[in-house]
Amino acid sequence: MKDKLLFYIVIHCVALTLATPDSTSTFFPNVKGNLTAITWAHAVNSQSLLQTALNGSVMMLEADVLIGTLDNEPDLIPIMGHPPTNNSDLSLENFLQAVQDYNVNATSQKGIKLDFKTIEAVEESSPIIEKIYSQITYPVWLNADILPGPLNTTDQPVDADRFLRAAEKFENATLSIGWKTLYGGSINNASYTDEQINDMVKVIKDHNITQPITFPVRAGIAAQSLDLLEKIVGNVTNSTLTLWNGNDDYVEIQPLRELIFRLGVNKVYVDVPDDLKMSLHLDQLGGGSNVQPITVLALVLAVLMMFL
Template identity: 35%
Template sequence: MTALAGGPGSWSENILQYFLRRNQIAAEDGAEVTWYHAANHKAQLREALSSPALMIEADVLLASDGSGHGQPVMAHPPETSSDNSLQEWLAEVTKSSKGIKLDFKSLAAVAPSMALLKGVEERLQRPVWINADVLPGPNADRRAVEARPFIDTVTSFFPDVTLSLGWTTGWHAEKANEGYSWPMVRQMEHLCRELQQPVSFPVRVALVRQSCPELRWLLEKSDRYSLTVWTGKDDNYSVEDLLYIRDCFDKSKVFYDLLEPQNHEFKQAIGIKVDA
């Protein structure tokens, strides 16, 4: 059975319904949702909060204090420290109406981060996504976060929060890169079939075009599912690849967290105005 999306302001509300309700997008189209990626340090967060972006993505890890009990801070490996703690980050974000996506690279940071998030829950009546790469994926170059403990920890605090569950991936310019295989998407479907909340699957744009049949099969398993297309800074892909992906899927089921200049070129190609 498929659960209905949550009501207005809930963390399981359909993200497009939230931004449509606020007149911040014009259509039920994932390409209309704009993202600010890696808003970790204080300067980046200030820029994100003053930008036109509707969703702010940031990375959380435990700062090492030598005891194994460090506080959650905003940094992306290989960084291990930051000028911004999660507590400080949340204090600033709650002053805005922007949605947030918190990305975890380790299980250790999840429970203390969820406890901090619980403290501001009443002030976060907007999209909240919790992300981790929980399964090994194409050309994987690092270990995945343990899937079941991650999901169980997050949902023990927030049963209806939107989950963003991905695969570890790699991309190499000098060799052929495999895409998302049938065993990979079937493993993900098996993991998510009993969940009740919305789930978005982050997929690496340079690997999606060759994987459209597999990913389309996955999305067809539930109307709670969507894709979030993202890119590594050195990945090689074209606007034509993005247009191909757009033609492969329901427009309301794919979000695009892209870097420049491809983001601007893609939005121009599909007729969506890009704010300066």
């Protein structure tokens, strides 16, 4: 009985050791599991910005999707743009095809993060993504703020149930699901609450989500919410955090560093401006809890041999 119990303990430890939060880190092997090393291009919402990003060294392209017009044509379609913009020279369909064409021929491919501003943009984009999805071999993130968060913002979240139903068909995509927030400028004291964390966990469980999940959290608020964010990543299987911030957000550096150290660099994406990222001195965090799997596996097997 003792040997059988020990066997199951070892198998469980090995499974946890070899698990990775999502496929994005393995797609970029040079980062060696350090998610903070992944680089980002933001608001890639025009033809010129897309070409610049594709020709550059960034790994992930973040772009905003809304319903609007393409080159002042009358039809309303999914375009790349950020409110209050409602016109663009780049449609979602053209964005996806350009990235696909680039990645087919590139030695260093890029992933994409689609940030949806409304549920209508999600649902009208879904068949466009479906047309090309079977050809995609690189990371795809689907992002939306699906629940209200700090501090009682009047902006309505994207409908959680409809978003998750639309996203479930993209089984290999990473779901980037977060909270609507009001922060920045004179508002510099806010934290995520137990209720907000519990509501997110409930939504995930109610929809039986099996895709990888990352929680996009506002850096200034995340720095004031260490215990709760550690709790949600610990309680939701196959999940990570993605840190982001607004232009005039106050961010307390030391607690944010502590959050990254607590979770480990294999659990936190850092999608913030370069000056903030540099001030975090991520190179000094080392691996944190990001122990190399083979090292832990060797330790587990060594302990096992002591009992045999």
